[in-house]
Amino acid sequence: MNHNTKIMSEGRFALILLAPTLLLIVGLLLYPLLYSIYLSFVDLNITNPAIGTKFVGFRNFMDNLSDPVFWNSLKITFNFAFVTVIGSLLVGLFAALLLNNKIRARGLFRTLLLIPWAIPLVIVGMIWKLILHPNYGSLNALLMKAGIIQHNIVWLSDANWSLVMLFISEIWRSFPFVALLYLAALQTIPQDLFEAASVDGATKRKAFWHITMPYLQATTLVLLILRTIDAFRSFDLIFAMTKGGPANKTEIVGLYLYKQGFTFANFGGSAAGSYIVTLLILVLVFIYIKLMKVHNIS
Amino acid sequence: MNKKTKSLVVLMCMVLFLAACGSNGNSNGSGEKDPAKPNKGITLTAITPPGMEDYYNARSKAFEEKTGVKVNIEVVAWNDIITKLTNDAVSGAHTYDIIGIDDIYLAKFADAEWIVPVDQYMTEQLKGDLMDYANRFIQYKGKTYGLPWYTAWKTFGYNKDLLKKIGVDHPPQTWDEFIQDSQKLQQEGSVQYASAWSWGRMEAVICDFVAIMGTMGAEPFENGKPNFNTEKGLEALQLMYDMIYKYKIVDPASIQFAESEVNSAFAAGQTAFQFQWGIPLVDLNKPENSQVANMTDLSLFPSKASSASTIGSFVQAISKGSKNPEAAWDFIQFLNGPEGQKDMILKTGGTDKFTAWKSVSEDPEIQKNLPGFEIAMKQADTALARPQLPWYQEWSAMMQDRIQMVLLKSKTPKEALQEADQETQKIIEKYNK
Incomplete structure (x- = not known):
């Protein structure tokens, strides 16, 4: 009796097993992708169903590009991305270096580190909103007790403070991810390099710049790409904290496009704007990848 | 097809058949119609x-x-x-x-x-x-x-006890009285700010602007046409600005407040006046909800021309x-x-x-x-x-930003209203294309 008879090839069998997942991916990713491309070239005329959907060419793209509010939201997004990416990389690196040392309760600290990253973004926003409440918030109470301020500061109603507070909250919630990746990279550095450097009389600072940092280059570039994309996609945290206010001072491009699509029912304009932003992110990623090639990092 | 596969196919068909025979939420189960309940089962x-x-x-x-x-x-x-x-x-x-x-x-x-x-x-x-x-x-x-x-609709609430303490026996009826009473309350140390308002970046700020402009004797839209970039509109927005920065009688945190936060401050006795939806006295008089139980009352919204509100x-x-x-x-x-x-x-x-x-x-x-x-x-x-217009949402969002820009001191009331008027024309053109 031949037990090795095959009913079908392994490839076909694998395809059958994968079919439900593939269908799900096509349905949940490919269809919305294609539909949003379609949307960016049409006007659904929602409040005028008699006209119906009309092909408008590149008008939706042009409308966005000629709208100063869109450019303003892009500017805020760039500022937000720049500060929070750099900030989270610096704080994350510092936390990773700290937790890479043999300190007491290191395991506990490493676990605690993950908490801000594990909390859903809307909850993070609500926590920060409570902390920053002008009359009942703990930050004002703390600063008042310490004698640093005499009057409550309206953190989220002030044009400048609101943006600063968004930067801080975004850095707070994103640095654990950075720290985690840096921590993994730090553990791959051979210890004998540090020992040799020490024998040669190198200070800790020199060892950091000449041994640690070169080893972290690849991780840094990967983090730059991931965090930049993340910053451009930011929505939940800002929506929960300020909803883009006061006025439009914290309205990043994600919020602007959400408002266009889901509040004003201008789905065409919103889809076109999203593709402009996608293009910008792709350009940034391209620059990062070029940088990686220049520095021969893989 | 071997026996096992055939059995599996038959079993699946049976499951699907039974599922299809299940209740779709619209049948009454027995199949009989109850004349007293013709829609039963829906x-x-x-x-x-x-x-x-x-x-x-x-x-x-x-x-x-x-x-x-x-x-x-x-x-x-x-x-x-x-x-x-x-x-x-x-x-x-x-x-x-x-x-x-x-x-x-x-x-x-x-x-x-x-x-x-x-x-x-x-x-x-x-x-x-x-x-x-x-x-x-x-x-x-x-x-x-x-x-x-x-x-x-919004009603104007005031704290009788706090007013009595400063020797005032009636609620303010005009904006001048409102400003004077507020300043006196603050000078006497009864409250840090006499009132808080829901002027956050939301529809609530429009509701208050409509009512305040109403007290000046005009509406932001008349016969469906914009009417806010006028003397009355300017007076209303200037008053909102002055109450925060000139008279300093409004909690500056109002720029981020919704109605619930305004009510919380009033219920905690931290403010003496509030402009709130409905009849908040019902809850304010419950000691478990409020620290001002039986200390508050309603009065007509202060005005310059005649009282007004938003509904x-x-x-x-x-x-x-x-x-x-x-x-x-x-x-x-x-x-x-x-x-x-x-x-x-x-x-x-x-x-x-x-x-x-x-x-x-x-x-x-x-x-x-x-x-x-x-x-x-x-x-x-x-x-x-507020007007019934298919583009109201877009107008409201734009107007909220213009009012907030004034309250953030980044535009004067005149500049903000002129800009809002221009933006409104653009929105109308877009919808009428």
């Missing part, structure tokens, strides 16, 4: 904002007992309802039979044909009992689209996609008709919602349970509705 889906879900559930249970029609309720945050309904309508999912929308969105929903007219269900009795102001909220382009559920309503309408519009209407009437609204006010206290029916407002049982009822009804006569 299941409707409704969407509602939070805060009233317990009452809504109890009322839908009573409706099920009466008609056999079940109503499933989805509770969605106020600010997310419009987004959820827009997505539902655009995607063609038509999840809901009964939808609840703020009256300012009615024009958009009617123009987009996401809701259906209900004129055929409106009896003469219903039409005759409906208050004039309520009629405005449910009608658009000569058609009726539902019944008002949450109907409320709004939450309209319940039938979704275009509903497969059971008649049953949906029955429920809308059960919940929002005169009998339903009397029941709601008696059971929920009528704190921030009021009736749309003459018969209910004249009911002595209702009147005796609502402190401040008389003043609230007087204020209702002065209340201004």
